[in-house]
Amino acid sequence: MMDLNKQAFQDEARELLVELEAALLELDHEGNDPEIVGRAFRALHTIKGSGAMFGFGDISGFAHHLESAFDQLRKGQLAATADLINLSLAAGDQIKKMLDEAAGAGRADRGRSDDILAQLRRLTHTPDAEPVRAPALAPAPQMVESGPAREWRIRFRPTPEILLNGTNPLLLVRELGQMGELRVQADSSAIPALIEMDPERCYLAWDMLLTTTASEEAIRDVFIFVEAECELTIQPGVAGGPSEPASDVSRPGAKGQRPPDTDAGGKAGGPAATASIRVSADKLDQLVNLVGELVTVRARLGEVAARSQDPDVVAVSEDIERLTAALRENSMSIRMLPLRATFERFRRLVHDLGADLHKQVELTVEGAETELDKTVIDQLNDPLVHLIRNSMDHGIETPEARRAAGKAPTARIHLSAQHAGAYVLIRVSDDGRGLNAAAVRARAIEQGLIAEHAQLSEAELVALILEPGFSTAREVTDVSGRGVGMDVVRRNVEALRGSIEIASTPGAGMTVTLRLPLTLAIIDGLLVRVAGAYFVLPLASSLECVELTREDIAEAHGHHLAKVRGEMVPYIRLSEYFQMRTPRPEREQVMVVETEQGRCGFAVDQVVGDHQTVIKNLGRFYRNVPVVSGATILGDGTVALIVDPHRLVQNAIGTLARGGARSGTAASKSQLSPDNPIHSKGNTINVA
Amino acid sequence: MRAQVVARMAKVILTVDDSASVRQMVKFTLSDAGYTVLEAVDGADALTKLSGPVHLVITDLNMPNLDGIGLIQRLRANPSCKGLPIVMLTTESQESRKQEGKTAGATGWIVKPFTQQQLLAVVKRLLG
Numbered sequence: 001m002m003d004l005n006k007q008a009f010q011d012e013a014r015e016l017l018v019e020l021e022a023a024l025l026e027l028d029h030e031g032n033d034p035e036i037v038g039r040a041f042r043a044l045h046t047i048k049g050s051g052a053m054f055g056f057g058d059i060s061g062f063a064h065h066l067e068s069a070f071d072q073l074r075k076g077q078l079a080a081t082a083d084l085i086n087l088s089l090a091a092g093d094q095i096k097k098m099l100d101e102a103a104g105a106g107r108a109d110r111g112r113s114d115d116i117l118a119q120l121r122r123l124t125h126t127p128d129a130e131p132v133r134a135p136a137l138a139p140a141p142q143m144v145e146s147g148p149a150r151e152w153r154i155r156f157r158p159t160p161e162i163l164l165n166g167t168n169p170l171l172l173v174r175e176l177g178q179m180g181e182l183r184v185q186a187d188s189s190a191i192p193a194l195i196e197m198d199p200e201r202c203y204l205a206w207d208m209l210l211t212t213t214a215s216e217e218a219i220r221d222v223f224i225f226v227e228a229e230c231e232l233t234i235q236p237g238v239a240g241g242p243s244e245p246a247s248d249v250s251r252p253g254a255k256g257q258r259p260p261d262t263d264a265g266g267k268a269g270g271p272a273a274t275a276s277i278r279v280s281a282d283k284l285d286q287l288v289n290l291v292g293e294l295v296t297v298r299a300r301l302g303e304v305a306a307r308s309q310d311p312d313v314v315a316v317s318e319d320i321e322r323l324t325a326a327l328r329e330n331s332m333s334i335r336m337l338p339l340r341a342t343f344e345r346f347r348r349l350v351h352d353l354g355a356d357l358h359k360q361v362e363l364t365v366e367g368a369e370t371e372l373d374k375t376v377i378d379q380l381n382d383p384l385v386h387l388i389r390n391s392m393d394h395g396i397e398t399p400e401a402r403r404a405a406g407k408a409p410t411a412r413i414h415l416s417a418q419h420a421g422a423y424v425l426i427r428v429s430d431d432g433r434g435l436n437a438a439a440v441r442a443r444a445i446e447q448g449l450i451a452e453h454a455q456l457s458e459a460e461l462v463a464l465i466l467e468p469g470f471s472t473a474r475e476v477t478d479v480s481g482r483g484v485g486m487d488v489v490r491r492n493v494e495a496l497r498g499s500i501e502i503a504s505t506p507g508a509g510m511t512v513t514l515r516l517p518l519t520l521a522i523i524d525g526l527l528v529r530v531a532g533a534y535f536v537l538p539l540a541s542s543l544e545c546v547e548l549t550r551e552d553i554a555e556a557h558g559h560h561l562a563k564v565r566g567e568m569v570p571y572i573r574l575s576e577y578f579q580m581r582t583p584r585p586e587r588e589q590v591m592v593v594e595t596e597q598g599r600c601g602f603a604v605d606q607v608v609g610d611h612q613t614v615i616k617n618l619g620r621f622y623r624n625v626p627v628v629s630g631a632t633i634l635g636d637g638t639v640a641l642i643v644d645p646h647r648l649v650q651n652a653i654g655t656l657a658r659g660g661a662r663s664g665t666a667a668s669k670s671q672l673s674p675d676n677p678i679h680s681k682g683n684t685i686n687v688a
Numbered sequence: 689m690r691a692q693v694v695a696r697m698a699k700v701i702l703t704v705d706d707s708a709s710v711r712q713m714v715k716f717t718l719s720d721a722g723y724t725v726l727e728a729v730d731g732a733d734a735l736t737k738l739s740g741p742v743h744l745v746i747t748d749l750n751m752p753n754l755d756g757i758g759l760i761q762r763l764r765a766n767p768s769c770k771g772l773p774i775v776m777l778t779t780e781s782q783e784s785r786k787q788e789g790k791t792a793g794a795t796g797w798i799v800k801p802f803t804q805q806q807l808l809a810v811v812k813r814l815l816g
Contacts, residue, residue, distance in 0.1 A: 166773035
C-alpha cells in the first residue's frame, strides 16, 4: 500500500511541477499577480507536504525553501524578478531529477540542490545557511508500556459550547477507557432546570479514575483538541477511587447530552465519490484493440443475421450492434485528453529559446481544451517542438530588426487547436518575416529539388520546404537547421494520417496548420458502393445524402452540379475519379460533405448505410496515396477503402486548377496523377 | 432494531485535499478501517458533497477556490453541520493557521506528515 502511495505522490508531483512551471512562466509575463503566485505556492506546498508524508524527505526539504520564498512573494516581501523565476524553474527541474532518481532513472546531483538553495538564499536575503530541514514524520503516538500500571485521577469539565465545534466528549472518555481500567462518575450538578436547558450545550463534567500503563502525556494527548475548551486536571491518584462523587450516574452522557448525531435518517448509498484512477496506457490500447476486433466480428454477425432472416438472430445482432457502438464510444473517450498539458509545455520552450536567441517572444494559446486521442497527442510533441523552434529561429526576427520593420519588438507565436469534423486543426503561427520565396526557390534549385526554369506558384514553392533535406538557413544554428527539417515534421504528421498546410505572407509571418484525425482506431463511417467496390466516408464530415436522377444530370448540362435545397453543389463522381469504367447507373446518390473548400458532393452508386469502421493501415505500398486514409474490413471479409474527403476535394481542385495540362512538371513529384491515383507515388502536399 | 441497523452503517468521511496522493492515502487507510470515504479536491468541491450524510470532514488548509479555513467557516455557518467533527491537516509552520482554524470551528487537527496510525487514532477519537 505504501508503494501505491509513493507512486501516487510521484505522479502527482510531476503534475504539480508542470503546474508550477506554467505559473512561473506566467509570472514572467504578468509580474506579481497574487493569483499566480498563489498557484505556484500551493504546488510547492503540496510537494513539500505530501513528499514528507510518503518518505521523500529530500524533495520535501528542498521544496520547503522554495515554498518559503513564494510565501514571501505572496506577502509582498519579495518581487518576482527574472532571476527568481529562472532559479525557480531550475529548482523545478531539480525536483524532477530527484523524482527520476527515486523512480530509479538517473541520479540527481546534490551539489546542484545546494547551489540552487544558496542562490535562493541570496535572492531572498535569508542570511543564515539554515540546514535543509525536512519536516520529519513525527513518531506515532504509541501506547508505550511505560512501566507498571499507575492510577490517575482525572477531572474533565468541558465548556458548555464544546459540542458546537463537533467534539463528542463521550468519545474522549471512551478513549481513556481503552487505555486501561476506567471508573467514571459524571458530575451533573451544573444541569439546569429543563426549561432553561439548551440541548446544544454541555452541562456535564466527569471525574475519572484510570489505571493504566500509559504516561501522563498519553493521557493528556487524548484531550489535545479540547485543551482550550475544558478544565482538565490529571493527578497521580491515591488508592480509593474518585473522591467526593457528586452523583451516581453510572454512564456518562446518559442525560440526553449526546451531541447531535448525524447518523439518524442517513440514506444508504450516499453520493458516490467521483474519484479517478490511473490506468496504464497499455491497458487502454489493449481495450481499444479488443473493441476493434469486436466491431469487426459484429459486422460479420450482422452479415450472417441478415442472411439467416431469422428475426431472433437479427434482433440479437442489432442489440449487439448498439452495445458495441456504445462500448466503442466509451473506450475511445477514455483515451481522449485535452491538449493543454502539451501546449503548456511549450511556454518553457519559448521562454528558454527566447533567452538563447535574444529574441522577445510571447506565446499565446487558444483551444487548449480541445481533446485528442492520447496516441496522437504523444506523437504530436516532436513535430510541434520542431515547428516552434523553426519559427523562433528562422521566422522571428531580433527585436532590432523588428523595430526596423515597424513591428512591435516582442514577437508572437500563436498555438491554436480547433475541431473540424473528424479532424483537429492545430496551428502554429508567428508574426515573423515569413518565408522568403526567392530564397526557397534558389535553395531548391541548388539542392536539385526543382529544375532551374520550373514555373511554380508561390504555394508550390512554399510546399518545397517540406521536402527531405531542405533548409534555407545558411548556417547550422543550435536551435534548428541541422538538416532534419520540416520533412521530419511531415513524416510524423503523415504517420498520424494527418497533413500539413503552410501559409506564408512575406514580412508578416507564417502559419503552419496540422490537420490530424481525432482518433487513430475506429470511426463512424458511411459505407457506399461504387461500381461494385466499397468505400467508407467519415460520417463526421458528411452532411446529407441526395438522389441524382438522369433528369438532374440533364438539367446541369454536363456540369457536375447537383441541386441541394435550391443550392448548387459541385460533386465528384467517385467512379470517374478512381477510373472505374462502368456504365452510369439509372440513379446515383450524392453524399454532401463539408470541407474547408466549402460543400462538395461525392456521387456514388449506392449508400449502403452506417458502418463502424476499424481503421487499418494500408501498408508501406500505398502509404503515399493521399486521398485514402486507410482501409477497413467488412462483415463478409471484403476490404473497403476509407476516403479522405478533404484531400480528395483538394486534389480535384488542384487538378482543375492545372486545367488538366501537366504544367509545373518540375514539381510533378508532388502531383497526384489524375489517371492513376491509387498507384501514384506522389507526395501530395496540400498547400492552403 | 432500527437503531442497531443505523449504528452498523458505515460512517461517511469526507476528505478534502488538493493533493491526490494525500486523498488516496486517507482514503485507503480509512476504507480499510471500514469507513466510507468521499473525496473533494477543494473547499468549493467539498460543499457540493454534503448533500448526503457525512460524519466527519478531514480538510487540508491550503487549497485553491475555497481554502480550509473558509470551508470550516462555511460549514459552521450551516445549521445542519453544527456538530460535525472537522479535522484540519496542518504543517508545523502553520501554528497561526491552526489557531485560525480552531477559531473558525475546527474540532481537531493532524500535523503533516502523519502516519496511517495517527490518522486512524484521530478519526477514532472524534468519530468513535
